[in-house]
Amino acid sequence: MTNLTTEKAEKSWRTICETTDLVKDSGISALIANSAGEDEQVAIFHIPNSEEKIYAVGNYDPIGQANVLYRGLVGCINDEPVVSSPLYKQHYSLKTGRCLQEEQTIAVYDIRIENEQVQLFY
Amino acid sequence: MSTDKQLLTKSNIVVVGNGMVGHHFVEEMAKNPNYQITVLSAESRLAYDRVHLSEYFAGKTADDLAMTTPEHYEELGVTFKTNAKVILIDKIVQYVTTESGETYHYDKLILATGSYPFVPPIPGKDQEHCLVYRTIDDLEDIAASAKESKVGVVIGGGLLGLEAANAIKQLGLQTHVVEFAPQLMGVQIDGGGGRLLREKIEDLGVQVHTSKATSVIEKGDTSRYKLCFSDDTELETDLILFSAGIRPYDNLAREFDLTLGERGGIVVNNQCQTSDENIYAIGECALWNNFIFGLVAPGYTMAKVAAKHIAGITSENGEIAAFTGADMSTKLKLMGVEVGSIGDAHGKTAGALTYTYENQPEGVYKKIVVSADKKNLLGAVLIGDTSDYDTLLQYMLNAIELPDSPEGLILPMAADKPTLGVDALPDTATICSCHNVTKGDIIASIDAGAMTVGDVKSCTKAGSGCGGCAALVKSVADNEFEKRGVEVKKDICEHFAYSRRELFDIVSVEKIKTFDELLEKHGRGLGCEICKPVAGSVLASVWNDYILKKPHLSLQDTNDTYLGNMQKDGTYSVVPRIAGGEITPDKLIVLGEVAKKYNLYTKITGGARVDLFGARVEQLPPIWKELVEAGFETGHAYGKSLRTVKSCVGSTWCRYGVQDSMSMAIDLEHRYKGLRAPHKIKFGVSGCTRECAEAQGKDIGIIATDNGWNLYVAGNGGMKPRHGDLFATDLDDETLVNYVDRILMFYVQTGDRLQRTSTWMDNLEGGLAYLQDVIIKDSLGINDVLETQMQSIVGTYQCEWKTTIEDPEALKRFQPFVNSDKSDSNIQFVTEREQIRPARGQEKIDVKVIDATKKEAIAEEA
Numbered sequence: 001m002t003n004l005t006t007e008k009a010e011k012s013w014r015t016i017c018e019t020t021d022l023v024k025d026s027g028i029s030a031l032i033a034n035s036a037g038e039d040e041q042v043a044i045f046h047i048p049n050s051e052e053k054i055y056a057v058g059n060y061d062p063i064g065q066a067n068v069l070y071r072g073l074v075g076c077i078n079d080e081p082v083v084s085s086p087l088y089k090q091h092y093s094l095k096t097g098r099c100l101q102e103e104q105t106i107a108v109y110d111i112r113i114e115n116e117q118v119q120l121f122y
Numbered sequence: 123m124s125t126d127k128q129l130l131t132k133s134n135i136v137v138v139g140n141g142m143v144g145h146h147f148v149e150e151m152a153k154n155p156n157y158q159i160t161v162l163s164a165e166s167r168l169a170y171d172r173v174h175l176s177e178y179f180a181g182k183t184a185d186d187l188a189m190t191t192p193e194h195y196e197e198l199g200v201t202f203k204t205n206a207k208v209i210l211i212d213k214i215v216q217y218v219t220t221e222s223g224e225t226y227h228y229d230k231l232i233l234a235t236g237s238y239p240f241v242p243p244i245p246g247k248d249q250e251h252c253l254v255y256r257t258i259d260d261l262e263d264i265a266a267s268a269k270e271s272k273v274g275v276v277i278g279g280g281l282l283g284l285e286a287a288n289a290i291k292q293l294g295l296q297t298h299v300v301e302f303a304p305q306l307m308g309v310q311i312d313g314g315g316g317r318l319l320r321e322k323i324e325d326l327g328v329q330v331h332t333s334k335a336t337s338v339i340e341k342g343d344t345s346r347y348k349l350c351f352s353d354d355t356e357l358e359t360d361l362i363l364f365s366a367g368i369r370p371y372d373n374l375a376r377e378f379d380l381t382l383g384e385r386g387g388i389v390v391n392n393q394c395q396t397s398d399e400n401i402y403a404i405g406e407c408a409l410w411n412n413f414i415f416g417l418v419a420p421g422y423t424m425a426k427v428a429a430k431h432i433a434g435i436t437s438e439n440g441e442i443a444a445f446t447g448a449d450m451s452t453k454l455k456l457m458g459v460e461v462g463s464i465g466d467a468h469g470k471t472a473g474a475l476t477y478t479y480e481n482q483p484e485g486v487y488k489k490i491v492v493s494a495d496k497k498n499l500l501g502a503v504l505i506g507d508t509s510d511y512d513t514l515l516q517y518m519l520n521a522i523e524l525p526d527s528p529e530g531l532i533l534p535m536a537a538d539k540p541t542l543g544v545d546a547l548p549d550t551a552t553i554c555s556c557h558n559v560t561k562g563d564i565i566a567s568i569d570a571g572a573m574t575v576g577d578v579k580s581c582t583k584a585g586s587g588c589g590g591c592a593a594l595v596k597s598v599a600d601n602e603f604e605k606r607g608v609e610v611k612k613d614i615c616e617h618f619a620y621s622r623r624e625l626f627d628i629v630s631v632e633k634i635k636t637f638d639e640l641l642e643k644h645g646r647g648l649g650c651e652i653c654k655p656v657a658g659s660v661l662a663s664v665w666n667d668y669i670l671k672k673p674h675l676s677l678q679d680t681n682d683t684y685l686g687n688m689q690k691d692g693t694y695s696v697v698p699r700i701a702g703g704e705i706t707p708d709k710l711i712v713l714g715e716v717a718k719k720y721n722l723y724t725k726i727t728g729g730a731r732v733d734l735f736g737a738r739v740e741q742l743p744p745i746w747k748e749l750v751e752a753g754f755e756t757g758h759a760y761g762k763s764l765r766t767v768k769s770c771v772g773s774t775w776c777r778y779g780v781q782d783s784m785s786m787a788i789d790l791e792h793r794y795k796g797l798r799a800p801h802k803i804k805f806g807v808s809g810c811t812r813e814c815a816e817a818q819g820k821d822i823g824i825i826a827t828d829n830g831w832n833l834y835v836a837g838n839g840g841m842k843p844r845h846g847d848l849f850a851t852d853l854d855d856e857t858l859v860n861y862v863d864r865i866l867m868f869y870v871q872t873g874d875r876l877q878r879t880s881t882w883m884d885n886l887e888g889g890l891a892y893l894q895d896v897i898i899k900d901s902l903g904i905n906d907v908l909e910t911q912m913q914s915i916v917g918t919y920q921c922e923w924k925t926t927i928e929d930p931e932a933l934k935r936f937q938p939f940v941n942s943d944k945s946d947s948n949i950q951f952v953t954e955r956e957q958i959r960p961a962r963g964q965e966k967i968d969v970k971v972i973d974a975t976k977k978e979a980i981a982e983e984a
Contacts, residue, residue, distance in 0.1 A: 072680065
C-alpha cells in the first residue's frame with residue numbers, strides 16, 4: 001500500500017472529486033500519484049469571489065514540515081490570493097506557490113471545474 | 123587609588139530602619155558594588171507598602187504589601203537583621219549596638235527610623251482597645267478589637283485619620299471622627315473645602331465632631347468607653363483609634379547628641395547629613411529646613427540624594443545631588459470622596475488672590491490661589507471632583523503662565539475652557555511623582571523603542587504607583603507618537619479599517635450575520651487569517667450560532683474548525699471539559715480507556731484537566747463520539763473562550779475553607795463555557811484567603827471570605843504575570859455572578875483582537891476605577907444590555923462536538939483526503955517514557971520505501 005500506481009503515466013486532466021465536495025472559502029486535500037509514481041498530497045481551495053475561483057497547491061508546509069496547508073485560512077494580501085499556514089502563519093501565494101515571508105515555494109497545480117467535476121492536471 | 127583596593131576594602135553602610143524610605147535607600151545604594159550594606163530593622167517584617175495599608179482590610183495580605191523579600195536582599199548582597207533594635211551609636215569609633223548586644227561597624231550610618239503616631243496625653247489612653255494606625259501589627263490589633271466592638275472613634279480628622287475611619291467603617295463599626303480643629307484635613311484644605319468634605323463624609327454615615335478636645339477617657343455607660351470632651355459633652359465608644367499626627371523617631375539621635383529641631387526631628391543639610399558628617403537621616407525622622415516631610419515621595423528623593431552623596435556621584439556638570447524640598451500636593455480618594463490639594467492651598471502667600479467655585483447640590487468645591495499679578499498658580503483645593511488636578515499641578519510645578527481668565531480652569535462646562543496641551547509642558551515636568559518620571563523620560567523611552575502606551579508604562583514605571591497620572595501619561599505618549607507620525611492605528615488588517623471593538627458595534631447595530639455580508643458592506647478583498655477569526659468571534663459573541671455552521675466555517679482557525687489544538691505534526695489534542703477539576707472515577711476510567719484505545723499521549727494540564735495528544739484528524743470524531751456518549755463535552759481548549767475554572771476543594775473538605783469554592787467553580791465554568799472572547803479566559807476560585815487556586819493570577823479571580831466572595835479581575839500568569847485587581851469585596855453569590863456577567867461581556871465587546879484581560883485593563887482609560895463605575899454604578903447605562911447578551915449566550919450553549927458528530931455533513935471534513943481512505947503517512951510516532959511522541963526528522967521512515975506491515979506498526983491506526 002505504498003504507491004497508488006506503479007507505471008509512469010502521461011500527464012492529463014484527472015477528476016479528483018465533485019464540486020459538492022468543495023467547501024466555500026476553505027480547503028480540502030487530495031492524494032495523487034505523481035509522475036514518478038509517488039504519493040503526493042494536494043490542497044484544493046475554493047474561493048468563489050476570487051479571480052480564478054479554484055486553486056491547487058502542495059499540501060506540505062515546508063516550514064512547519066507537516067501536511068497541513070489545506071487546513072489554513074485563505075484570504076488575500078495586496079490582492080494576491082493566499083493561504084496562511086495553520087502552524088506558523090506564513091502566507092503562500094495560491095497563484096505562484098511563493099511564500100511571502102520566507103524563501104520557500106510550494107508546488108502549484110493546474111485545476112479546473114468541468115461539468116461539476118473538479119479536475120487536476122498531473 | 124586603584125579600584126582593586128576599593129574592592130578589597132568595601133565601605134560598610136549600616137541602615138537603621140527598613141520602612142519604605144530605608145528600603146529605597148538600600149535599592150539605590152546596592153547599585154554600587156563598592157559598599158557592603160547592613161540593614162537593622164526593629165520590626166519583625168522587612169519593608170512593606172504603608173501607603174496602601176488600608177487595602178489590608180480590603181483583602182490584601184502582608185505578602186501583597188511587602189516591598190522586598192529576604193531572597194531579594196540576598197540577591198543584592200545585603201545583610202539584614204529583623205527584630206534588631208539599635209540602642210547605641212558610638213560616633214567616635216563608628217559602630218552601633220543592637221538590643222541583643224551585637225555590634226556593627228559603619229563607615230556611613232543611615233538613620234531611616236521613620237515616625238510613630240502621636241497619642242495625646244489624655245488620661246485613660248493606655249487601655250486595651252485604644253489603638254493606633256501605623257503598621258500591619260496595628261491593623262491586626264484593630265481587626266481583632268473590631269470583632270468585639272460596635273462603635274469606633276478616630277481621634278484626629280487629618281488625612282490619616284480619615285483613612286483610619288474608613289478602615290473601621292469597613293470593619294462594620296458605627297464610626298465617629300473627633301477633630302480638635304474646627305475643620306477636617308486642616309493641613310491640606312481650606313475651610314470651604316473642609317465644610318463640603320464633612321458633609322460628604324457624614325452622608326456616608328460617619329459622624330464628624332469638630333472643635334472637640336478630649337479631656338479624659340472613662341468607662342462607658344452603654345459602650346466600653348466614654349470620651350469626655352472639654353465642653354462637657356460625651357461620646358460612647360468601644361474602640362478608640364488615635365491618629366493625631368506623627369512624631370519623628372529621633373530618640374537615638376537625641377540620646378547620642380545629634381542636633382535636633384526644637385520640636386524634634388533630626389536636623390539634616392541638603393545632602394541629608396546630620397550634625398555628624400558620617401551619619402545621614404532620611405524620611406520622616408529627618409528635619410530639613412525646619413520641616414518634616416510626611417509623604418513617601420520626598421523620602422525617596424532623600425534616599426537617592428544620600429546614596430549619591432555617599433558614592434560621590436555628581437550630575438553631568440559636576441553638581442552634587444541635593445534635597446531642596448518637595449511638593450506636598452496630594453490627590454486621593456477618601457471613602458470615595460475625591461480630594462485634591464496643591465501647593466499653597468490656604469492662600470498664605472503675600473498678595474495671593476483666590477477664585478472659588480462651589481456646587482452644593484453636586485457636592486463639588488474648587489478653589490485656585492494665584493499670584494498677585496494673576497500670572498502664576500500658587501495652590502488649589504479640589505473636593506468632589508479632582509479631574510482638573512493634573513492640569514493645575516503642571517501649571518504650578520512648571521510655573522506656566524496662566525490664561526487671562528484663570529477661573530476658566532475650574533469652571534464646569536466653560537465652552538472655551540483652556541486646556542493645557544501636553545506640548546506646553548517642559549521636558550523636566552514631572553508626570554508621575556511616585557516614580558519621579560518626567561516628560562523627558564517618557565520621550566526617551568519612546569526614543570528607545572517603546573511603541574505603545576503600555577510599553578512606555580512598563581519601561582518608565584510611570585503610572586504604576588498610585589496610578590493618578592495614568593491619563594496624563596497616555597496623553598504625553600500619544601502626543602509624542604503623533605508627532606513622530608506613528609499613526610495610532612487600530613485597523614485590524616488591510617481588509618477592514620476598523621478595530622475589533624468597532625466591528626463588534628457594526629455587527630450588533632446593523633444586525634450582520636455573516637462574514638460575507640460584513641466584508642461586502644464594510645471591507646475589501648477576500649479577508650485574511652486575522653480578520654476572519656475576529657469576525658467569527660464577534661459573530662459568535664453576538665449571535666452565538668454553532669461555529670461550524672456553513673457561513674462561519676471558513677472563518678475559524680484550524681483549531682476551531684477541527685475543535686482541537688493542532689500540534690506541530692498536524693495532529694490534534696483532545697481536551698474534554700472537567701469543570702472545576704472535579705471528575706468521577708468512572709469518567710476518569712473512560713478517559714484512560716479512550717487514550718489507550720487510540721494510543722494517545724496523556725498528560726494532566728496546569729488547568730486541572732487531562733490532555734490527550736496525537737489524534738489524527740480522522741480519529742477526532744470516533745474519539746469524541748465515545749467521550750460524548752460517556753457524558754463528556756468539549757473543553758474549548760482550542761477556542762478564544764473560557765478555558766478552565768481552577769478551584770481548591772473548598773469548605774466541603776478543607777479544614778480552612780470558609781466557602782464552597784468547588785460548587786462555585788463548577789457553576790461558573792458551566793455558565794460561561796463556550797463564550798467567545800478576544801482571547802482565552804481563565805478563572806480561579808479559592809475557598810479561603812490561603813488562595814490555593816492562585817485565583818489572583820487569573821482573568822477572573824474569586825476568593826472566599828467569611829462574608830462572601832472577593833472578586834479580582836484582570837490577573838494573568840504566562841508571559842507577563844499580573845496580579846488581579848481587587849474589584850469588589852464580600853459579594854453574595856448572586857451579585858458575584860452578576861458582576862462577572864457584566865465584566866466579561868464588557869470585555870468581549872471592547873477588547874482588542876488577542877488582548878487578554880490584563881492588557882485590556884492596562885489600556886482601559888481610567889483603569890480599575892472606571893471599570894468599577896461601569897459595572898457597579900452603571901455609569902454608561904449599559905448593564906441591562908450586557909446582562910441580556912450574556913443571558914442569551916448562556917441560554918443557547920451547545921457542545922460543539924456533540925453537534926458535530928451528529929451532523930454527517932460536518933463529519934466529511936474529518937476525512938484526511940477527499941479521494942482516498944489512506945492516512946497521512948508523514949505522521950509518525952516513536953515511544954518515550956512508555957508513551958508516543960512525534961518522530962523527529964531523522965527518526966522518520968521514508969514512506970516510499972516502507973512496506974505495509976512496518977508502516978502499520980509505526981503510524982498507529984485505530
